[in-house]
Amino acid sequence: MVESPPPLLDVRDLRTHFATDTGMVTAVDGASFSVPRGKTVCVVGESGCGKSVTGRSILRIVDAPGRVVGGSILWDRDGTGDPVDLATLDPGGPDIRKIRGDEIAMVFQEPMTSLSPVHTIGSQIAESVRLHTDLDDDAVRGRVIEVLGQVGMPRPESRYDAYTFQLSGGMRQRAMIAMALVCHPRLLIADEPTTALDVTTQAQILRLMVQLQAEMDMSVLFITHDMGVVAQIADEVVVMYLGTVVETGPTEQIFTDPRHPYTRALLQAIPRFGQRRAGRALSIIPGSVPDPYRRPGGCPFHPRCAQARPGTCDVVEPATVTVAERRDVRCVLAAEEVHS
Amino acid sequence: MMTQFVIRRVLYMIPTLIAVSIVTFLVIQAPPGDYLTTVVARLEAEGQYVDRGQLDALRERYGLDESVWVQYWRWITGIVLHGDFGQSLVYSAPVSDVIQERLGLTILLSVTTLAFVWAVAIPIGMYSAVRRYSVGDYAATFVGFIGLAIPNFLIALILLYVSYRYLGQSVGGLFSPEFVDARWNLGKVLDLLAHLWIPVVIIGTAGTAGMIRVVRANLLDELNRPYVVTARAKGLPERRLLIKYPSRIAASPIVSTVGWLLPSLISAEIIVSVVLSLPTTGPVMLRALESQDMYLAGSFLLVLSVLTVVGTLISDILLARLDPRIRYGRR
Numbered sequence A: 001m002v003e004s005p006p007p008l009l010d011v012r013d014l015r016t017h018f019a020t021d022t023g024m025v026t027a028v029d030g031a032s033f034s035v036p037r038g039k040t041v042c043v044v045g046e047s048g049c050g051k052s053v054t055g056r057s058i059l060r061i062v063d064a065p066g067r068v069v070g071g072s073i074l075w076d077r078d079g080t081g082d083p084v085d086l087a088t089l090d091p092g093g094p095d096i097r098k099i100r101g102d103e104i105a106m107v108f109q110e111p112m113t114s115l116s117p118v119h120t121i122g123s124q125i126a127e128s129v130r131l132h133t134d135l136d137d138d139a140v141r142g143r144v145i146e147v148l149g150q151v152g153m154p155r156p157e158s159r160y161d162a163y164t165f166q167l168s169g170g171m172r173q174r175a176m177i178a179m180a181l182v183c184h185p186r187l188l189i190a191d192e193p194t195t196a197l198d199v200t201t202q203a204q205i206l207r208l209m210v211q212l213q214a215e216m217d218m219s220v221l222f223i224t225h226d227m228g229v230v231a232q233i234a235d236e237v238v239v240m241y242l243g244t245v246v247e248t249g250p251t252e253q254i255f256t257d258p259r260h261p262y263t264r265a266l267l268q269a270i271p272r273f274g275q276r277r278a279g280r281a282l283s284i285i286p287g288s289v290p291d292p293y294r295r296p297g298g299c300p301f302h303p304r305c306a307q308a309r310p311g312t313c314d315v316v317e318p319a320t321v322t323v324a325e326r327r328d329v330r331c332v333l334a335a336e337e338v339h340s
Numbered sequence B: 001m002m003t004q005f006v007i008r009r010v011l012y013m014i015p016t017l018i019a020v021s022i023v024t025f026l027v028i029q030a031p032p033g034d035y036l037t038t039v040v041a042r043l044e045a046e047g048q049y050v051d052r053g054q055l056d057a058l059r060e061r062y063g064l065d066e067s068v069w070v071q072y073w074r075w076i077t078g079i080v081l082h083g084d085f086g087q088s089l090v091y092s093a094p095v096s097d098v099i100q101e102r103l104g105l106t107i108l109l110s111v112t113t114l115a116f117v118w119a120v121a122i123p124i125g126m127y128s129a130v131r132r133y134s135v136g137d138y139a140a141t142f143v144g145f146i147g148l149a150i151p152n153f154l155i156a157l158i159l160l161y162v163s164y165r166y167l168g169q170s171v172g173g174l175f176s177p178e179f180v181d182a183r184w185n186l187g188k189v190l191d192l193l194a195h196l197w198i199p200v201v202i203i204g205t206a207g208t209a210g211m212i213r214v215v216r217a218n219l220l221d222e223l224n225r226p227y228v229v230t231a232r233a234k235g236l237p238e239r240r241l242l243i244k245y246p247s248r249i250a251a252s253p254i255v256s257t258v259g260w261l262l263p264s265l266i267s268a269e270i271i272v273s274v275v276l277s278l279p280t281t282g283p284v285m286l287r288a289l290e291s292q293d294m295y296l297a298g299s300f301l302l303v304l305s306v307l308t309v310v311g312t313l314i315s316d317i318l319l320a321r322l323d324p325r326i327r328y329g330r331r
Ligand SMILES: Nc1ncnc2c1ncn2[C@@H]1O[C@H](COP(=O)(O)OP(=O)(O)OP(=O)(O)O)[C@@H](O)[C@H]1O
Pocket: A018, A020, A025, A026, A027, A045, A046, A047, A048, A049, A050, A051, A052, A053, A054, A063, A064, A065, A066, A225, A292
């Protein structure tokens, strides 16, 4: 067996908390997963489970009063085995700023509100290039027009001077993707980039992202709650529940052999007949997501778990066990299988 | 696009100006009896001789025997074509002579006050928003509420006392006695500046306190918007980010206040000017209204209204520069 190279990104026991006026929100509470080079990893889970906060924690752009309070975010850009721990950097300091937009870029859900309404898209994309390169004005402009063409923006020269309100939703999201890709990042974090778009445009944007990922040989951390999207684009899956990662593994294994009761419930919640908008149906899982201020003790899933064991699951936090290569499960049942 | 917008906006101004002038004319006409009746009554009350020939000339001049529209037409063309605002009763002089210098000082006072309000309120408001709930924010809030709560005349008295007691400056007015009737020279300008700050602070304090709240609230609204997070995710340093993105968008509602801030400053100016006996339009306006000197009062009204319309035009043009959606008629 070939020794696999160190992952591009390795998140260990990440904790991001919001000290709000009404109490502490443990949005991410001990999440661990990694992103291999050149692969697409999908993060899935119900609304509010901490997917977005996890993505933002990596770039250290969590909104106040949120703070990364624990764990490590190991960023190994060149595979030297000597990673930078992003979790220890000052979120307002120059070190993380050099990485943002250059080595790790992000695409957000709402292209309308995520782009400035009063600046042209060209100037917003160019800003990234100016920050991270020494190119002169003409070269910057050329680079921006080139990347606009790459993301399939028609007539990129004239679209340089367009404002967001002059573009359709799909074109705005292409501009957003162009902005993220213009400095050729090693990792693209995409936070539900297609959720706000209509179905046809969704499919186009997804195809575009798959194609660009291959062309540019970058890794993608794709956040979604749509299992249909996962099946379509993911190499690996990270399943999150209440701020924790409950299961990770290669996409095919997750779909054919889910080990965690929550993953199974997620998969059962997908409607048949190939209906794609599966994410909407996730609430079919019995019970509802607990109040973020009062996380249940023991296994966070135990109030809704059909296989929960009283006396164990509601008392002890289950350990994360590695059941196969790149395959972790956080459940007592999986732990017993491995030990027996 | 911008030029088109400005031309369109200037054209829109014309009907507004006509409406303003009609309203002003109606105000002039409002007191019972015509202008000459008032003149005659006044002269007779003072036991003066009334010259028939002079009265007839005035009657002819203002078209008092003709329809109201002819009167309006004579009045407005006199103003627009000859700068003739009519005759002031109280001062027995052409209105234009009475208001000219005072109007200049009023505009100077108002514009300086506006600059003072912005220069103080914008940095403090921005600081308060960015460092929300910090000691500095609470201090700004506290001082701001005090500024809003203390009446202008009290600030006036305090400042007068301070400037008289500790700065040894003459109290009230915009000039020291030796400069009042002097011609304009460097000394007079410096003397004016030395006096100007007192009314500026008095008139501007309440506005500054209010503006701090407005700036803070507007910026807070924008600070956590997704486009700010996007800019941060590009690696933009916080300070540049603040100036370039949220501040630019938060500035729009503030710029749009220029238009109506001017009249409110001018009305605040009336009271303060009376208290401080400033040679601005305020006291004259008050006197004109008291004594029904309608051409004088009406002229003030007209000029100040026109200034407000112009102020609105300026703020609209600034807004369009700030926000392309306005230029393209999307908002
Ligand atoms: N600014 C904030 N202040 C307080 N709590 C927050 C803040 N942002 C997120 N949270 C909390 O953190 C938790 C995780 O939120 P997050 O946005 O990561 O969920 P998500 O998995 O992305 O959900 P969705 O699918 O709806 O986007 C939620 O309970 C949310 O209430």
